[in-house]
Amino acid sequence: MKQVEDAEILQKFGIEKTRNEAFNLLITKYQQKIYWHVRRLVIDHDDADDLVQETFVKVWKNLANFRSDSQLYTWIYRIATNESITFLNKKKLKNNISLDDVSSELADSLASSSYFDGDKAQRKLQEAILTLPEKQRIIFNMKYFDDMKYDEISEVLGTSVGALKASFHIAVKKIESILINND
């Protein structure tokens, strides 16, 4: 299926008659990318489902105000990332636990998840990623799994490229060490 260009989507969205069609095209184009990005952060499918739906509802409400000073993809990514971070923070506040305990909860969710298809090595990798601080984990996921450029990640997170590089390298070294030592 041919990928529709962002410009075409934005144009169609601007016209009331074709707004729904444009939105459907947008969802079709980005739903899986956004879903997997959120899923890697929150682990649980149901939580990811709620957050991704919420993301696209916000896209629908605000797309008319999108100014194209960034890519449509990175703009949607930013909304999804903020929704995920807000969710994780609420989880911390709700259960009155520290960030480490949230990671521990996510690790438990990973262990008990029925929607996990990976082998032993992939499970170890996911567990190692969960040991990273929240923002570092987001950077690692976007670079390692989504193969995004540092510029794109910088657009999403509002962090400088230099800081992103440093953070990613630290994450890589830590994960490599965990995987080798626990092997």
Place this chain on the structure above:
Amino acid sequence: MNKREENMEWELEAPYLASLPRTTPFSVPDDYFKHFQSQVESVIFLNGLAEKEDLGFSVPTGYFEDLTSAIQSRITVDSFANREAAFTTPDNYFEKLNAAILSKTISDKPKTKIRRLWGSDFMKYASAACFIILAATGLYLNQQNNLKLERSAELVSEQMLYDIDENVIIEHLNETQTASNLSNAEMESYILENYTSNDISTNL
């Protein structure tokens, strides 16, 4: 710097990590992405309805102006209602009450105290044995006593006979006319039968 160059930097530092397949090992329910779009559209529709101020419902005139005082009045009334419940009962009181009443009425039977006369079987048999012994002893003693009385009575009557003079006997016999009607032979035989030869020889 392009993607390839960016990746080469960290792949050299972490060769094991670089060797792993870069796939996300999670799965989704069947047909999840197929239905995702319609789900989002439903949520958007519902959110739109929720945001509409006028949904066709109306309120009485001045409702919101009086709402604050109505709520305050309700709070005051409820606080008085709660005061009546100043008395409390122990936990699970009413759940246990039914059973307690039944146990004291229908189920309650007068219990009689049973006091054993004997503390053990040994005492029972020992008491019976003592009673038998005492009864037998009493009977025996009574019997012996009766014999003694009979013998003493016999002795007394014999002694009385020895104490009575033979002349008195003869006179008695004469008075009663019994002896006059008797012949000498009969008298003689009477004396011989009732007196020993020694008596006869002594008294004569």
